[in-house]
Amino acid sequence: MWRRVLLTILLTGLLFGLLYLRKAPGSYLAPSETPLIGIDFTLSTPSPINQQAPGGDKLVQTAWIPDWGMSAGLTSFAAKGANFDSISPVWYYLNDDGLISTKKRNVDETKSLCQKYGVKLVPSIANFDSEQFEKVLSDPDLLARHVQFLVDEVLSNDFDGLDLDYESVELKYQPAYLYLIREISDKLHAEGKVLTIAVISNWTNSDIFRGLRQTRQAQDLATIASLVDEVRIMTYDMTSYSSTFAGPVAPLDWLEANLRYLITLVDPQKIMLGLPLYGYDGWSNNPTIPKPYLGLYANPGAGAGQADAVTYQSLDLARANLVSDVIEEFSQEQLLTYDYEGKRYFVFYPSVASTALRIDLAKQYGVKGVAYWRMGGEDLNIYDLLDK
Structure with a gap:
């Protein structure tokens, strides 16, 4: 009996661990790119090894x-x-x-x-x-x-x-x-x-x-x-x-x-x-979700559950219905949020x-x-x- 209880506890812990890795802030892993093991991408500050000297060759x-x-x-x-x-x-x-x-x-x-x-x-x-x-x-x-x-x-x-x-x-x-x-x-x-x-x-x-x-x-x-x-x-x-x-x-x-x-x-x-x-425009069924990467679905309007690819100059509709446009905390990527026809859209660009x-x-x-x-x-x- 105790073995069964122990196994249940271990499996439950593993499940929650996997869910955390899947949805934890900073763990932006698209399905096609998801590693089979965990890798820490998050760094508090960059750790360069080849800092360019002032006046050196420009990029x-x-x-x-x-x-x-x-x-x-x-x-x-x-x-x-x-x-x-x-x-x-x-x-x-x-x-x-x-x-x-x-x-x-x-x-x-x-x-x-x-x-x-x-x-x-x-x-x-x-x-x-x-x-x-x-x-x-x-x-x-x-x-x-x-x-x-x-x-x-x-x-x-x-x-x-x-x-x-x-x-x-x-x-x-x-x-x-x-x-x-x-x-x-x-x-x-x-x-x-x-x-x-x-x-x-x-x-x-x-x-x-x-x-x-x-x-x-x-x-x-x-x-x-x-x-x-x-x-x-x-x-x-x-x-x-x-x-x-x-x-x-x-x-x-x-x-x-x-x-x-x-x-x-x-x-x-x-x-x-x-x-x-370029960026991608996806929407959520629940506009009250606290973070865009928790519960968002790709925009099915583009067909087969695929998000719309967008460029800066194609975001007129989004800007006309703007909720916010900020650099997102974890990815340091621009995140534009807008409401349209009862749905909340999120655009990383x-x-x-x-x-x-x-x-x-x-x-x-x-x-x-x-x-x-x-x-x-x-x-x-x-x-x-x-x-x-």
């Missing part, structure tokens, strides 16, 4: 522009291009057959603005499907064609380089994946071009992740860093559009956890800290003030700069936090 900034948002992105770039080191329009994608499709939009305008401001044009190839990428990595002939096509595109269009954004790769193809990067690196560097790469957020070498576990393992950061000029870590979407609970996109303590880990593998002067220029905190963190860790996803629809004053 640089870059941004991606998606092909579907070129018009809005170029409007922003035209206004603030003088503050940028490079720009990366997403012009290349993998097809289902493993071949590359091009979506080069507004090329002449983009080139003209880059020349005007002295900004490097470094287009990006993006892929989010491991099965598509598998076709390339499992076929030596297709892999060679893939490499040569991208190199030829850079050279024939006189781009300054190339950005690789392969976001889903099976671990068994790691050798081919690293070989592909090395081949592109050798060919581009031989022509005086630059190579950058986007990598998945990562804050530990333990196999704790539920989402993109194999991709994180396949992305051998130390080896990759030796082959490229920039490692752009995608430290955003910790709470994503499909998360059950609303929460910050890039909480400050989570960013620092990523940096603490990354600098053990990568020269800080190759690291570009990824920062979001980047403001100038919250972005300044993240840039300060990047400076404290002595990294090369920041990389924004995505240019277009943002508060343009953010770009004045850094200049050339």
Whole structure:
């Protein structure tokens, strides 16, 4: 009997412990990113290891522009291009057959603005499907064609380089994946071009992740860093559009956890800290809840329980029905609250003030700069936090 009572007590304690980890302030873990073991992201103060000296090299900034948002992105770039080191329009994608499709939009305008401001044009190839990428990595002939096509595109269009954004790769193809990067690196560097790469957020070498576990393992950061000029870590979407609970996109303590880990593998002067220029709009059935991450549901108006992605310039409705707009205590991310048609909405988004905190963190860790996803629809004053 006493054993049964003891077992009941232990199981009850474990259950409450798990619930606490799930909902405790500072534990902003979207379902796809929830570790299988606990990690303390919360720090009372940043703990930099590579503080920049006054008057040292300044951080640089870059941004991606998606092909579907070129018009809005170029409007922003035209206004603030003088503050940028490079720009990366997403012009290349993998097809289902493993071949590359091009979506080069507004090329002449983009080139003209880059020349005007002295900004490097470094287009990006993006892929989010491991099965598509598998076709390339499992076929030596297709892999060679893939490499040569991208190199030829850079050279024939006189781009300054190339950005690789392969976001889903099976671990068994790691050798081919690293070989592909090395081949592109050798060919581009031989022509005086630059190579950058986007990598998945990562804050530990333990196999704790539920989402993109194999991709994180396949992305051998130390080896990759030796082959490229920039490692752009995608430290955003910790709470994503499909998360059950609303929460910050890039909480400050989570960013620092990523940096603490990354600098053990990568020269800080190759690291570009990824920062979001978007947020998510979710609502609660109960507008009296004390904290936004307790009991919030993603906005089903976007379909299938998914939240609405928003930019600073798309928040007119929210501002017209504003309840509050403050930097949230635990995440240090801007949190806008508004009421509409009987529901209370919560929008985590980047403001100038919250972005300044993240840039300060990047400076404290002595990294090369920041990389924004995505240019277009943002508060343009953010770009004045850094200049050339």
